[in-house]
Amino acid sequence: MVKTSTLQDVARVAKVSTATVSRTLSNPDVVSESTRRRVSEAVKVTGYRINRAARNLRTQRSHSVLVLLPDLANPFFSTILEGISRILSRQGYSMLIASTKQVLDSGDRLTDYLDDARADGMIILDGGLDPDVVEMLENAPQSKRVLFACEWIDGANFPSVRCQNRQGTRTAVDHLYDLGHRKIAHVTGPEGNVLMHTRKDAFVTELGKLNLELKPEWIIAGDFSLAAGCQAAQAWITLDDRPTAVFCASDQLAMGFIAELSRYSFKVPNDVSVMGFDDIDLAEQFIPPLTSIRQDRLMIGETAAKMLMERILAPNEEHSVHAAVLPVSLVVRESTASLN
Amino acid sequence: MVKTSTLQDVARVAKVSTATVSRTLSNPDVVSESTRRRVSEAVKVTGYRINRAARNLRTQRSHSVLVLLPDLANPFFSTILEGISRILSRQGYSMLIASTKQVLDSGDRLTDYLDDARADGMIILDGGLDPDVVEMLENAPQSKRVLFACEWIDGANFPSVRCQNRQGTRTAVDHLYDLGHRKIAHVTGPEGNVLMHTRKDAFVTELGKLNLELKPEWIIAGDFSLAAGCQAAQAWITLDDRPTAVFCASDQLAMGFIAELSRYSFKVPNDVSVMGFDDIDLAEQFIPPLTSIRQDRLMIGETAAKMLMERILAPNEEHSVHAAVLPVSLVVRESTASLN
DNA sequence: ACAAAATATGTAATCGATTGCAAATCGGAG
DNA sequence: CTCCGATTTGCAATCGATTACATATTTTGT
The missing domain is CATH 3.40.50.2300 (Response regulator)
Incomplete structure (x- = not known):
């Protein structure tokens, strides 16, 4: 197994400190033109790839979002996933998938993914959760990072995306x-x-x-x-x-x-x-x-991901939209006809 | 935001070292009965949840697997995902999903997920990769942790699961x-x-x-x-x-x-x-x-996940099955009839 | 030309779990 | 009672990146 190079390696090659390399990568504006070039060069030479586990630990962010489906085998959700994934990957986030049934059956809590730093937030596409599971969710300290899409929970106050x-x-x-x-x-x-x-x-x-x-x-x-x-x-x-x-x-x-x-x-x-x-x-x-x-399932997914990302990236702000209700339209085909 | 408790907290409550707590959790046999009880109690009291980011960094494992689809919106894959997810979660692994198109369009390499410690292995459900992408995959140091399912690459030598x-x-x-x-x-x-x-x-x-x-x-x-x-x-x-x-x-x-x-x-x-x-x-x-x-799409998924997990957990062993070919069966319904 | 402000870089602590090695404790044999 | 090996536990380094703070360097104003 070839060991992949680390920030240290890059720093050594570029003859700067690891701090400078880190800054160059995440915030290029604060370093000088010349070091920026040296570092970029060193990155290329060493074939450096950031180690996400390390970054996740240090930043206390998992850079991924969990999508919970009632049932993985249901094709209804595939386009929604496409929408979610588009937005997430655009922000450097990954998409984890699990089914509520599987998670709950294995004795875990839904919030475990949030608690153990596997996910920064979750999108739930399952309105059929048990009331006690919902209560737990609501009272969890991370309830701010939970969002429902398509379905929602009556009486609960989670942000949500749904159609008309x-x-x-x-x-x-x-x-x-x-x-x-x-x-x-x-x-x-x-x-x-x-x-x-x-x-x-x-x-x-x-x-x-x-x-x-x-x-x-x-x-x-x-x-x-x-x-x-x-x-x-x-x-x-x-x-x-x-x-x-x-x-x-x-x-x-x-x-x-x-x-x-x-x-x-x-x-x-x-x-x-x-x-x-x-x-x-x-x-x-x-x-x-x-x-x-x-x-529009693609839009449902995209909207849900956008709303969740807002809440993850700016957790303390007030968010304009709490429940997004997306338009629907009538598509007339041949299964309906005038009464003769 | 309530801070979740760490190993340190548990150690303090149980009056042992973090090392002991860690061992109790991952390898209970090596600690004595009495400390095992004390630690379990402390875990309960503190509501401790392991921090996966930290463990992932230390163990150099992401404990997740990437599934690459040609197209997220294609419902053909949903049951396969169900099968994969079942096996993975049973082993404490999570399932990341992305589409090859999205990954490649964003200029990333497929192996990036492996390189940057986001995934320990990947299951590719897309036989339509460009030859140069395939070549890169083959020559990557992590090619041992790549597996194809349903489709495969002619001429390449990746382990695979397919039907007859x-x-x-x-x-x-x-x-x-x-x-x-x-x-x-x-x-x-x-x-x-x-x-x-x-x-x-x-x-x-x-x-x-x-x-x-x-x-x-x-x-x-x-x-x-x-x-x-x-x-x-x-x-x-x-x-x-x-x-x-x-x-x-x-x-x-x-x-x-x-x-x-x-x-x-x-x-x-x-x-x-x-x-x-x-x-x-x-x-x-x-x-x-x-x-x-x-x-049997469920079995395709399960088989793929099992084969990949074997290779992740015991990378140096010889693995019995390189290409699993699963049986198919004829289902006669009403769209075919005798020629009259 | 000099002080003050602005910019660029380095030092070292930190995130939270795991684990090699050393130290402590225990049990039994002599 | 002492000694030896086995069992249990603790110490401290480590994984690899980020970042507060300190320091060095450059620019600006007068």
């Missing part, structure tokens, strides 16, 4: 209404999930505003997954008085719903209009292409 | 043959990709073995994406003598292919049988459910 869930839901319902639909069902996310409640609530409210009937059985409990969408379809089929349109709380739900319907020879949108939420990549390629509410 | 690409391709072709198909097309991955070449090559070979005709235009160039699948469908449609079955090098290709066909009112599998490769989650829910070659 209510507005998106309203837009969806209005779209179906404009197409002539008057009997509209909703397939929800999982019980206890904040997005589920927000969207369901907005759905009910909007139907009320439009003076539409809403039978209790038109709210079908699901959980964002394909499988739940299939089950919801079964439920829809058995209804006496079938709604002519269905607003699903996620694209996956909508796809499962449509897939299952097709097994029973129902046609979308001819027999029923179906909408999703999220506008994942596949929505466009699905058959039929899915009408959905688009949320 | 040839066997899978053969199985796919045989399946179509058994259904009576004699004119079979192939939609390939991106030019230059090792998986693309391996699968194409195996495809051609197997057709030869079965004495099947293969017109050059029956090999349609693609790139694993949905969009490429759509284009491939266009190409297929314009053929005079259309193959009755199509083997796509990825599920995404197959989905795009089918989606596009349906826009032109072709029915799958009635008008043409279509197969994918990978068996991603969505394959099952697609309409029609996709016949595919399944690769």
Whole structure:
């Protein structure tokens, strides 16, 4: 193993002290032109790479951020990660990834990463944490460096980034209404999930505003997954008085719903209009292409990372934005149609 | 900010030296029963958490592994990450994520993470690296701690984990043959990709073995994406003598292919049988459910992490497995049917 | 030309854990 | 009771960078 060279080596070659080398590297303005050149040259000659472990120890910064997902295997998050990573790497930060399940199952606390200097902050994409875990988070001395994205915790006061869930839901319902639909069902996310409640609530409210009937059985409990969408379809089929349109709380739900319907020879949108939420990549390629509410996952990631970095780099300042709510938009494709 | 307690604090409370505390924590057998108890008590009282930055510096280990993806936004990798993370966290290691594009675009070398003590090893899921980047990797002193998964570099000698690409391709072709198909097309991955070449090559070979005709235009160039699948469908449609079955090098290709066909009112599998490769989650829910070659992404991740950890923890030993080739299996669903 | 201010560099302490070596303690044999 | 080896513990150096403070050097003003 070739030993990599250290600041000392560079200092020796450049005939200056390690302090000067350090300064040259992190704050070039304070050293003279000539030493700056000598040091740069020495760095090149020695092939010096900074040792992050040493710097991290000395500066009390890990220069990395932990992203906590509910479930690593869920592709919904990949674009968000891309957004986060872009911002972080631009600031010289690295991105650590773990799943809340894995961390908690192993008996660790979520804040361990912060406590033991592995991460300077964390972005949590999981609103389904146990209340006692949340309480611990809130009371932790590092709670200032915790931020939620996509989902959030009702009643807690963490900074967060989310999309316009209510507005998106309203837009969806209005779209179906404009197409002539008057009997509209909703397939929800999982019980206890904040997005589920927000969207369901907005759905009910909007139907009320439009003076539409809403039978209790038109709210079908699901959980964002394909499988739940299939089950919801079964439920829809058995209804006496079938709604002519269905607003699903996620694209996956909508796809499962449509897939299952097709097994029973129902046609979308001819027999029923179906909408999703999220506008994942596949929505466009699905058959039929899915009408959905688009949320910009890249921007969610970027915004979250920016907000967190602000808090890490200037922990004592007041930060203008506490909850960033990003716009959504209606994407009309072929899974919804006028009521004929 | 509450300062977290250090080894010193624990030592003071337990009335022993820091050396003893350290030993108690990392190697309990060498300390006496009584001090072990005193130290554990002191740890509890002080709420001590080890400072990883300090340990990393002293031990010259970062206790983390970098996973390099070609593209963070690609959901294909999420399950693999889950597998990697499981193994790593079990060994007290963390998982850093970055994309090769981002790293290289920012002017850094891939080995920087290794050189500057940010990571003890790396798993690369990107076989599309530039030859000069590969050469640099090979000649780096840390090349022993680099491992490829899913894809690999032809001609280079890095340890790797992959699935049975040839066997899978053969199985796919045989399946179509058994259904009576004699004119079979192939939609390939991106030019230059090792998986693309391996699968194409195996495809051609197997057709030869079965004495099947293969017109050059029956090999349609693609790139694993949905969009490429759509284009491939266009190409297929314009053929005079259309193959009755199509083997796509990825599920995404197959989905795009089918989606596009349906826009032109072709029915799958009635008008043409279509197969994918990978068996991603969505394959099952697609309409029609996709016949595919399944690769176990969780196991790919776990195997890769295990192999890398072996090499990190015992760098000088000979390691039994250099290239792990994991089994694939045929999953028959409804996108393929007998030629009638 | 000289004092004061501004700029550039060096010295050495520090971050917090690990570990080689030395010292202390213990147990048992003679 | 003494001595020897084994077991336990402590001392202090170390990993490699950063930075407060001291010192040296240059510039500026009069």
